[in-house]
Amino acid sequence: MVTREKTIFSSMRKEVDAVVLMNAVEPSMDSCFFYATGLVTGLFEGCVAILEPRRTEVLTSELEALSASEAGVKTTVFENGQESMRLMAKKLSRFSKIGINARELTVANHRKIRKASKGAKLIDVSQDLYRARMIKQPDELARIRKACAIASKTCVAIPEMVNEGMTETEVAAELNYRMMRLGANATAFDSNVAFGAKSAEPHYFPSPTRRLKKGQFALFDFGASYKRYVSDITRTFICHSSTKRQREMHETVLRAQEAAIDSIVDGVSGATVDDAARKVIDSSEFRGLFIHSTGHGIGISVHDPGSISSANDMTLLEGMVLTVEPGVYIKGYGGVRIEDDVLVTKSGCRVLTSCPKELRSI
Numbered sequence: 001m002v003t004r005e006k007t008i009f010s011s012m013r014k015e016v017d018a019v020v021l022m023n024a025v026e027p028s029m030d031s032c033f034f035y036a037t038g039l040v041t042g043l044f045e046g047c048v049a050i051l052e053p054r055r056t057e058v059l060t061s062e063l064e065a066l067s068a069s070e071a072g073v074k075t076t077v078f079e080n081g082q083e084s085m086r087l088m089a090k091k092l093s094r095f096s097k098i099g100i101n102a103r104e105l106t107v108a109n110h111r112k113i114r115k116a117s118k119g120a121k122l123i124d125v126s127q128d129l130y131r132a133r134m135i136k137q138p139d140e141l142a143r144i145r146k147a148c149a150i151a152s153k154t155c156v157a158i159p160e161m162v163n164e165g166m167t168e169t170e171v172a173a174e175l176n177y178r179m180m181r182l183g184a185n186a187t188a189f190d191s192n193v194a195f196g197a198k199s200a201e202p203h204y205f206p207s208p209t210r211r212l213k214k215g216q217f218a219l220f221d222f223g224a225s226y227k228r229y230v231s232d233i234t235r236t237f238i239c240h241s242s243t244k245r246q247r248e249m250h251e252t253v254l255r256a257q258e259a260a261i262d263s264i265v266d267g268v269s270g271a272t273v274d275d276a277a278r279k280v281i282d283s284s285e286f287r288g289l290f291i292h293s294t295g296h297g298i299g300i301s302v303h304d305p306g307s308i309s310s311a312n313d314m315t316l317l318e319g320m321v322l323t324v325e326p327g328v329y330i331k332g333y334g335g336v337r338i339e340d341d342v343l344v345t346k347s348g349c350r351v352l353t354s355c356p357k358e359l360r361s362i
Contacts, residue, residue, distance in 0.1 A: 059091070134304075159237070239361070242359060254357055
């Protein structure tokens with residue numbers, strides 16, 4: 001199993017002797033814990049990872065001891081919370097400067113680390129951790145590619161899975177089932193299935209009572225998780241036949257996505273890519289109806305560090321994996337979003353998800 005202490009410490013701009021990552025209980029888990037350790041199976045609630053420049057050690061309960069040992073990560077097992085604190089105090093006694101991930105650390109766990117470290121200086125290194133996570137290593141890319149392949153195959157099958165009259169939750173269940181059958185360990189996030197006017201809500205949760213009707217948009221936003229790495233894809237369909245306005249919405253969003261993808265290359269600013277998509281939409285009759293950023297990082301979480309946005313003008317670099325997902329949303333009518341996952345390369349980008357993008361009927 002690959003641990004990532006070398007990558008993390010090479011990205012570190014703050015001087016620390018060690019980095020301590022500590023999970024609480026679901027859903028308050030530190031994604032950097034799993035990034036750093038490479039652990040694939042197991043929950044690891046209340047567990048600790050101690051990173052030094054040349055080694056990583058995990059303190060875990062008996063509940064995850066087998067998962068940790070099978071992964072080949074150096075592991076010490078504790079029986080209860082008191083023993084966990086004693087082990088932490090012993091392990092941290094050598095350090096005077098300890099890095100923590102303040103962005104994902106609970107207040108209770110911060111107090112535990114402070115108590116165990118006995119006066120050591122605690123330094124927030126969350127920015128350094130997130131910087132390391134932005135550039136994907138070969139093993140990470142392999143898992144992301146697999147997650148993308150699973151989501152893509154599921155997306156291609158949507159017309160055969162979905163029929164008029166099905167509810168949003170029924171369709172979400174079918175998407176989840178198909179991804180698991182194709183090899184996903186889990187879904188990347190709660191699958192979003194939105195029919196009709198609800199497709200205009202980007203962060204919508206499927207309803208068990210809303211049924212698909214003729215002439216409605218049907219938006220599907222979902223992803224697979226494979227060995228903790230994820231994909232994220234969105235396609236918008238039409239139930240039976242479309243109107244001219246619906247086709248124009250879809251064509252505008254597709255052109256916006258193509259413009260954004262064509263502008264991606266190592267060294268370009270995220271704001272430039274966002275602007276490429278936004279210009280297409282804002283030069284159409286749908287001006288002002290693109291209400292979110294163009295993309296976000298994906299990796300060990302569905303909102304991994306990194307973005308394609310005018311609000312956070314970061315530079316896109318070779319090895320980053322991000323979504324490209326422009327959309328148009330008309331309240332009370334419906335919305336269109338088209339999303340793919342892309343790998344930034346030296347000469348452009350490589351689209352990792354594959355599913356037809358034309359407006360298809362179901």
